Amino acid sequence: MNGRRGGDRSGGTPTGETSGRDWRTVGLVAGATLISTGLAAYEIVPASVTPLIRDSLGVGSSAAGLLVGVMFGTAVVTSLPAGAVLDRTDTRRMMTLAVLALFVAGVWGWIAGRSGSYWSVITSRAVGGVAYVVVWNAGIDIVSRAVSAGSRATAVGIFTASGPVGFAIGQGTGPLVAARFGWPAIFLAFTGVPLLGLLVFLPASRGLGGARGDAPSLAEFGTVLRNRTVWLAGALGFLSYALYLFINSWGSSYLTGEIGLSLAASGLLVSVFPAVGLVSRISSGLLSDRVFDGRRRPVLLGSFLIAAPLMLVFTRLGSIPLLVAVLLLSGFAIQLTLGLSFTYVREVVESHVAATAVAFQTSVGLAGAFLSPIAGGAVVDAAGFDVAFLLFGALALGGIALAWRAPEPVAG
Known part of the structure; x- marks a missing residue:
């Protein structure tokens, strides 16, 4: 089943105007990326100081792990409603509100942590999860709309x-801050990074991301959920994230328990796995x-x-x-695939x-x-x-079968 690639509305522009637009596009992408980078750091940072959190709040491993997991769970629940709102409203305004919500969540979490209130910290993290998913969806939307089709994926x-x-x-x-x-x-610590990104993003995105007159009706919203290719793409994303989080969560434990490395050495080695994403997601x-002419x-x-x-073959390697x-x-x-x-x-x-x-x-x-770290731990x-x-x-073999069936978007 072939889908349709959203059309671009562009026309001829003078060279000077085009150059100015190019610089604005760079600023827009840079600002949105800086906002998202700060949010990602805020999302994962409790994992870097888990022993300190456990001792201070008197909680177990699972409860400490929820400080990270609650953001993923909140994002799963709120992502689709957030997307429906973004199709009907000003993306720039939503980005601004999300950054401000993160700042509130950061202050809230700091106060709750100092007072030893575990559930208040969790609630603040849930607010951060909503901010994260709005920034992620809005950032992809406005970056895609601002860039020509030939450079959109980049x-x-x-x-x-x-x-x-x-x-x-x-x-x-995280450990240094703690x-x-x-x-x-x-x-x-990381709420200032999105605020800085917002200062770059807002002037560069002026005139973009405004509310659209062609916002989808409820029936058109339903077409997304009935689109087989959308579900296929979702399945590919599900499998990629499952593989990504499984190795991130259990790779270090494998190297420590089965290979005999120290926890510090295992953590250092496994860190190369997400770090290479900087190259991979851009590539x-x-x-x-x-290379593939837009395919x-x-x-x-x-x-x-x-x-x-x-x-x-991973567990068959001893070197x-x-x-x-x-x-x-x-x-x-x-x-x-994640990129x-x-x-x-x-x-x-x-x-x-x-x-x-x-x-x-x-x-x-x-x-x-x-789900991946939980299911992976149960199997281990x-x-x-x-x-x-x-x-x-x-699961990765299943991804091959799904990607084989993936149709190319059709320009329209």
């Missing part, structure tokens, strides 16, 4: 690279736009063709250099429901991120790492 790939960059910043600097100012300060768009399917298919065998190479290559391959699928899904629907399609993709993908406990990696390798 620009969206740059924006989605904010995820692994933010994760790396949060994981690396040591200097106390662990509750981690919730405040996904460049490969699609430049999306070859990149989606190649992502799973590379990832599947690497997952299947540290080989494991590092596999982590790098699998991290690169899996995140190709491109958001461009793909908005191109297989009509342009006026594109934000809703992106929101659907976010919701389904993050469901994979939410019940049957061991060999079976767990084989199971997730089988």
Whole structure:
């Protein structure tokens, strides 16, 4: 089933005006990416100081883990409603409100952490989860609308690279912030980054992202949910996020428990897996736009063709250099789909429901991120790492079958 790529409304413009627009586009992408990077750091940072949180609040591992997981869970529930709102309102205004909501959530979490109120911290993180999903969906929407079709996947790939960059910043600097100012300060530390990004984003995006007169009706909204290609793209995102979070969550435990490395060494080695996403998510768009002449399917298919065998053989490798190479290559391959699928899904629907399609993709993908560490842990406990990696390798094989059936968007 072929979808339709949302059309671009463009005409001839003088050279000077075009140059000015190019610089505004750079500012828009840079500002949106900076906002999202700060949010990603805020999202993951509690994981970097889990022992401090457990001791301070007197909670167990699962309760401490919920400080990260609650944001994924909130995003799954609120993404689709947020997308429907974005199709009907001013994207710039929604981005602004989301950044301000994050600032409130950061202050709230800091105060709640200092007072030792666990559930108040959780609630503040839920508010941050809503801010995250609005920024993610709105950022993809406005970046896609601002960039020409020939560079769209590249620009969206740059924006989605904010995820692994933010994760790396949060994981690396969280302990330093906690040591200097106390662990509750981690919730405040990254709220300034989105505010700085907003200062870049707002002037660059002036005139873009306004409320559209062709906002979808309820019936047209339903066409997104009835579109088979949208569901196929969602399934690809679900599988990619599941693979991504499984290795992020359990790779270090495998290297420590099965290979015998120290926890510090294991964490350092596994960090290369998300870190390579900076290259991968940008490359996904460049490969699609430049190497494959705008075709999306070859990149989606190649992502799973590379990832599947690497997952299947992972526990058969005893050499540290080989494991590092596999982590790098699998991290690169899996995140190709994470970078491109958001461009793909908005191109297989009509342009006026594109934000809703992106929101659907976010919701389904993050469901994979939410469930994967839980399901992976259950399999590890019940049957061991060999079976767990084989199971997730089988999921990657399923991704090959789905990507093989993925139609190319049709310009319209």
